[in-house]
Amino acid sequence: MAPPTSVFRAGATALITGSASGVGLAVAKLCASHSMNVILVDNNSSKLDEAKSTLSSSSKGSVDIHSMDVASLSDWSDLKSSVEKSGKKLDFLHLNAGVGLNGSWTDNAYFHKIFDVNLFGVINGINTFFPHFDNNSGEQKAIIVTGSKQGITNPPGNPAYNASKSAVKTIAEHLSFDLTKSSPSTSVHLLVPGWTFTGMTGGGKTASKPDGAWAPEQVADYLYQKMGEGKFYAICPDNDVDWETDRKRMTWTMGDVVYERLPQSRWRDEYKEEATKTMDAMNHGAKQAD
Structure with a gap:
């Protein structure tokens, strides 16, 4: 059986959410470096344009962008129609989009926003594109879900975020188990970054990467390494931990x-x-x- 990394091949199609910057963009660059066709999905239109320009200058595959809200199932339906009308079928799906808000126990909007994006952004993506990955015994395909160490160790301070990422971990584990039986050529991987210098974790507040943090490209490289080892869990260290x-x-x-x-x-x-x-x-x- 081919290793999971064989999904990184010329002509294969990758769709990555939250890919206008940070880890999502780094994984998109990894895909583009293997001449894959890349579909960038984000809710930041201006950043998407920048990301497309960056990838198009060096990629041999196509680069398309879609601005959408991953919490909206209708937006996902529109995206699927767009992908399939172009004659493409996904080989690589990275459900990476997330938010890291803070709120109190009386702030219902805080809980809803985090769960709508972090959890249902993943569930919506799986619901929408599952047929592209199920019953696959041909060329290698892969689904990547971005989790968080906070969803595993559950530190105090942000209950909604921790709970959303804990649920994401559970969903990814079940998806892996089920697809192992129904789709032996589709692998599933939980990517858990460590301290990473991105817009979500401090990249917008300081101009240079702290010594303890990894760059997003290091996270993408670690994902590739763990996929090459056939691992489900890609729990990244950083320069401090x-x-x-x-x-x-x-x-x-x-x-x-x-x-x-x-x-x-x-x-x-x-x-x-x-x-x-x-x-x-x-x-x-x-x-x-x-």
């Missing part, structure tokens, strides 16, 4: 359930000493295993 640290944080979070601790215990004063000792011990064990 390595993979071992991520593993310890995720393991501790699951321990809240297994050991019946209070939720979000890593940030509670009464568990700080235990958390520190446990993570130090895990780190020591990992070094011995090496």
